[in-house]
Amino acid sequence: MNKRIFLSFPHLGGYEMKYIEEAFKESWVVPLGPNVDMFEQRLGDYLGESHVVALSAGTAAIHIGLVMLGVEQGDEVLCQSFTFSASANPVVYQGAKPVFVDSEPDTWNMSPDALEEAIIDRHRVTGRYPKAIVVVHLYGMPAKMDEIMAVAGRYGIPVLEDAAEALGSEYRGRKCGTIGRYGALSFNGNKVITTSGGGALICPTADAAARVKFLVTQAREKVPYYYHKVIGYNYRLSNVSAGIGCGQMEVLADRVERRREIHGLYAKLLGDIPEVRVHGNPSSDVNSNFWLTTILFDERLGFTPEDLRQYLDTNNIESRWLWRPMNMQPVYVDAPFYGDGTAERLFGHGLCLPSGSILTDDEIAAVADAVRTFVKSKY
Ligand SMILES: *Cc1c(COP(=O)(O)O)cnc(C)c1O
16 A cells, blocks of 8 residues: 555745744744744745735734725625635624625636626625625636726725635736735645745735734734734734744745646646546636646546545545535525536536645656546446
8 A cells, every 4th residue: 555645745845943943042932033024025025025924824814804904894795605714704703794706617716707796786785895805716726817806996895815825826927915905825734835834914015014013913002001992913923933934935936836747747647538627727827836736527427526535545545625615605504695606516526636745756646547547437
C-alpha cells in the first residue's frame, strides 16, 4: 500500500525556524512585532499593494472587511453561494443578512447576471440596495471581475474579494485580492502557504489599513488609560505565526508554480477520458493558482462524488467533495438565493483531487490512475 496521499498538506520551506528563533531570542512571543511587519511588507511586495494587514485568520479578515464597509444590523450582503461557510458567516456576525448568488459555469464563481438580478430584486423587495458584495475566487480560479465590478459600480455597492484560496492567482495581470475595495487572504494549514493559522486584509489606502490595525487590537484609543469609543476585536496575527509566514514568503512563487504544474499533470494524464473534465482556466483573462485541481465527471456514468471519493480512499488517496453551496446548507435555508442551480449541479458531479505542492509527480500519476480505473469500471 502506498503512503497516504493528502489533499493539501502544509509544505514548509526550511526557512521558517530562522524567523521563529529570532522571535524567541528577542522574546517577541506576542501579537505584533518585527515578523508581523516583515510579513506584511513581503505580502505587499508580492501583491504590488502596500496596505496589507496580517490577521489571525482569513475569516477574521472577511469580518473586518465587512466592518470597514459599514455593514450593520439589518443590512443585506450579497455573497457567492458556491463557497466555504467562512465567506458568509461574518455577514451574520455583523447582524446582517446574507443573500446568496449562484455561479456561472466558466469560472464556477459569482454569475454577474445573477448578481444584477439579485441587486434589482432586493431593491424591489426591501427598498434598499445590499451593503456589500462578497465574491470568491474558488479553488484559486479568478471570478469574472470586470463584469462583477461593472455591475457593482452601476449600483455603487463595494466589493470584498474572498481570495483565501487564490494567493498568487491573477485576473488580467492583477493579483486576486487587489481588485475589489478589500481583499481577504488565508494562511490556514491547507492553503497555498501556511502560518499554521492566519489571514490578511488587503486595504485600499494607508488610512484604511491604520483603521483596521486599530480595530483588530481592541480599538484602544491613544490615551494612557484603557478608553474605547467603538467595539474592537482581537484579530492580530502573533509574531511567532508571522515568522512562519516570513519563511513561507521565500518559497511562495515556487509553491504557486508547483500547484500549476500539478494541475497541468492532471490535465495531461486525464485528458484522454472524455467523461472526465479537469477544470482549467476558461480564458486567457484568468490565471488560477490551482490551489486545488478539481474535476467534473459525466453524470450519465451513474456514480456520485461519494462513490469516487470512497474508491480513492480505499486506495489511500484523500479527495473531497466540492463545496456544498450555501443555499443548500440547513443553517442558511431562510436566506434568499438568486440563480439557476449551476453551483448545485457542479456540486453533484465534481471532486477535488490531491493538489498539495509537496506531492510528487509519481503521486499525482497514482491519483490519475485510480480515477481512470474507477471511471472505466463504470462503462
Ligand atoms: C479557508 C477559507 C476561508 C477562511 O480562512 P481561515 O483562515 O480558515 O479563517 C474563507 N473563505 C474561503 C473560500 C476559504 O477557503
